[in-house]
Amino acid sequence: MAFKFRLPLLVLIDSILVLSAVYISYIPLHPSLGITSFAMISASALTMLISHHIFSFYYGLYHKAWEYASIGELIAIGRAVSLSVLATALVEYFVYGGIFMRALASTWMIYLLAIGGSRFFWRTLRDSFFQQRCANKRTLIIGAGAAGLMVARQLQQNLESELCPIAFIDDDQRKQKLQYLSLPVMGGIDSIHDVVEALSIDHIIIAIPSLDRQGMNRIYTECAKTKAKTKILPMLEDLVTGKVSVSEFRDVQVEDLLGREPVKLDMNSISGNISRKTVLVTGAGGSIGSEICRQICKFTPGKVVLLGHGENSIYLIDMELRKAYGDKIEIVPVIGDIQDRNRMFEVMEEHKPDVIYHAAAHKHVPLMEYNPREAVKNNVFGTKNVAEAADVFGVKTFVLISSDKAVNPTNVMGSTKRIAEMIIQKLDQESETKFVAVRFGNVLGSRGSVIPLFKKQIQDGGPVTVTHPDMTRYFMTIPEASRLVIQAGALARGGEIFVLDMGEPVKIVDLAKNLIKLSGYTIEEIGINFSGIRPGEKMFEELLNEKEVHPEPIYPKIFIGKAVLEQEEEVDYLLRKFESFSSEEMKTFVINLANRKINRKLSIVSNA
Template identity: 55%
Template sequence: MSLRRRLTTLFLLDTVIVLSSIFFGYYILNPNFSVFTREIVITSSLTITIGYFLVAWHYGLYRKVWSYASIGELVAIFKTVTVSLLLVASVQLLLMSDVNMRALLLTWMVLLLLIGGSRLSYRVLIGSRKKSEAVPMEKVVIIGAGQAGTIITRQLLNNPVYGMRPIAFLDDDHKKRGLEILGIKIFGATDQIEDFVKEHAVDKIVVAIPTLSKLDRATLIKRCVKTGVKTKTLPCIEELLTGKLSVTDMKDVKIEDLLGRSEVKLDIEAIQSNLTGKTIMITGAGGSIGSEICRQVCHFNPSKIVLVGHGENSIYLIDQELRETISQSIVIVPVIADVQDRNLMFSLMKKYEPDVIYHAAAHKHVPLMEDNPREAVKNNIFGTKNVAEAADTCGVPNFVLVSTDKAVNPSNIMGATKRFAEMIIQNLAKHSETKFAVVRFGNVLGSRGSVIPLFKRQIMQGGPVTVTDPEMTRYFMTISEASRLVIQAGTLANGGEVFVLDMGEPVKIVDLAKTLIRLSGYQDGEIDIRFSGIRPGEKLYEELLNPSERQSDYVFPKIYVGKATPITALEQQYVLDKLLVVPVEEMMEILIGLANRKSVEVTSEFETETPLAAPRMEMI
């Protein structure tokens, strides 16, 4: 039914109800209708009709969705009818110096009954019609018998078209056990979920406790996932109450929900002073981390954001996304450029004069870079050097290099090139007015080319899911968390620091694969897991800092500073010159050897021809 037709129907229905109610009220008391009474009835009828519609419009009676009518709608009807009758009483008092309270009270009762009954009967009619539709129903258990659980249960009961039938609540509040909400019984605590699912053949679980902490929420969701039943989570209660979301917006559980990491709280004031009204440049802006940094930076209203990237399509996508979602006051400048183009990097710095640079452009795939080491060197080392030296020359106030845990004791060329890039930044920081900083963290969930999208694709294909080794572990955090901490670390820089993000506890990759299989709706054993062996350059365990680099104190929640030792400018130049001319095998040996050393003693011999592997040198 169209809105116009719906309003017309309600207006006509309510007009008949209002007039019938007041005539009925007076007729019961005076069936003969004397002349004086007829004048009162006519005057009162006009008053209540006009007054009712004005008051009803004020209380939103014609904006309600009556198929979901509940206590709130009944309260609105009560207010409308009561205020309307008070208006009639006031008019009678003014015009006739008398108020027929018995007739008005009777009218009030009849009007409440008919208006309320018409709305609720509509809900009953719609509900009956929906229940008559043959829709396969999944048995659903709702975790949480609070306000959120009640809202979602009511919507499921009123809308069989969703194909879900709530059969029970589970709640840890022992005072609620045995009670019912909307006819659905509240059973035991959430630690009984596995037994309950098996006993009642549950098809789906809905977690409806939006007030839980992330750690408790993760623990509860893990328990639900172990049942092998499809699990969904509910949006925050504020969104549901304001009508912004409905049952259709329930989310499937994501692997991020199982990390249990508390929300990152930023120093908003410090970040605003660093970003608001400034020109921000992000290299690698089309990548997973780079694009998320773009999104996060835009929350702080910079004047201009320069998106630098080599991939045309990825820059196009983030450019279009930002233009559709952010304030038009922020100028977005997409730039297709390769960080290996030194002249172009200097030109961009002079043209846009950025206040902050987030350098996220890098080759990051370990096995791929093992096969293409020169490309890793050109992009990760020389590309970083170009952008950083351009920033130094042009006096950019702040520069942040996005690094990786693979730069710690690297066993692969990707990690070694990122560690050498860190050293370049540290060396520049010694004499530059630019505040250079490095931010080092582990894997981010769902980034392009990472293990999560690979596992999802393999599961969709029916398996097998390939894991390199049953003991392989990695640190993980969400893309948004990593990006926010990168931005926060940039505000803490004094120059030359290697900031390390708290990644929590490492996760076994095989456990990650098993969890994803369950989240996809499969039982253990239905999708095979195959161990393919460690690939070239991979380690079983990743580290965030060398033991000698560790500092126990946080400089900010989830951020601490490592004591990573830089090399000298002389050593740096020596290595850079070597990288341009030596064979690939020697290049890899130089970089991996250098990145794993502890310190260097510079000698005149070193300045000329002594190779970095010389025994007389103390290792970095």
């Protein structure tokens, strides 16, 4: 209803103001101006009134939200007022043979002040209400650049927002002690704690989209010293694409604090490897497999085959991709177990993929220690089935998803991954298919990883359990891992082990502390218990052993290792005599085999 009467009300108010400005200016001066009748004044008033409404509609003065008025609106008012006065001057010249300059000058000033003042009155009311609202949820914005100003303006204009910007923090000394949008820049990053205390800040918003993770770590470390809740601006690509609004802040996540930058892809080589091709992903419903599918679809393959054992996970990724790419890409969900050799050959024969990303695997270290036979069946036999089917049906590139735990493994899972690498390395020597492996460290947020466990423990009130205070791991995000796999497929020449430069390893206990703080608790509230190293775990992981290291990266942040292919006969022996091993014998054999510690004659005699 208010919107319905808004235009007539503005027209009425403007009409009163315009006529008032004319009569206030003309009547006192009319004897000295030679104006002989009230009709002459009324004619000028009518001309100015009609001109005003014409130019007001032309410059959109009746369609602007005046509670948000700024310089742009002031310029529009100035143009409309000045042109209305000019039109009146022209009418006076042609009708009366002269222009009443003094009266018009006085009218212009009164007219401009009246129209401008009426509009900016609404801005004053809004600002007054905004200042009253700032009693709660006082907000400090980190970054006084374009993004920070955009955030501040959005919060100032959005009366429904609970956050009220109070000040900026910026390391640029040229900005410090200045005001932007009436908000002071209080100092640099090192002064965050003091500013929060001095201004009674409740929320902190980090508004620097270009911030690298090292910088994020530094800022968050300072923010964590305060009791204020810290949030971050959405990703720049999400803002540009309109996926989220600038006011949709998100919590700082542990992924933001890893201290390394994601790998940049060689888009041309990847596009040539995937575009309009048939791509098959095993384990397509898993954390890594599903993200590989999402990344692949950005390069518009002709067909994507989603192969997995769990129908629900395959259903979910199938529906997601169909919704996003169904009109551009043929998406085929396939239920199948990689341990089923015949099924793998059927799938390859039917779809004849150009590229395979083999992500299906058992990966949980302690569980595989208790189930070594299942680890071998899935990670070794399953890989052999898919790889040999790829060879038979002429797949161009086969990429195995391996693990840093395949290096000098002390557990069953890592050992089976290393044996899977041996299998594809041997096939690469015999096949026209290019077989390669990709190794990376722990993936944050993947199923069975430490982050979901920590979050659940924090949600339950603690304590968070860490195996050992000195245990370290390499970490990367799911999208980073997936991009590495895709890039490796494009770089493949055959037989390589690709490794990502994952930066510095992270202490698990530091990860736990960060996650507790990010969840809004203190270390004392949740607590950390050390449970001891679990079966098969190492204190630290490696990405390449001494014999595999190639010091120069093949691509920025991607290294290549030529892992030594040894003990082929022992691998064949394992495959042939699998059923005869007990669980404990299986465990011992695969770990020794992966570490090249098997004496062939002794092993065969002892297990015959």
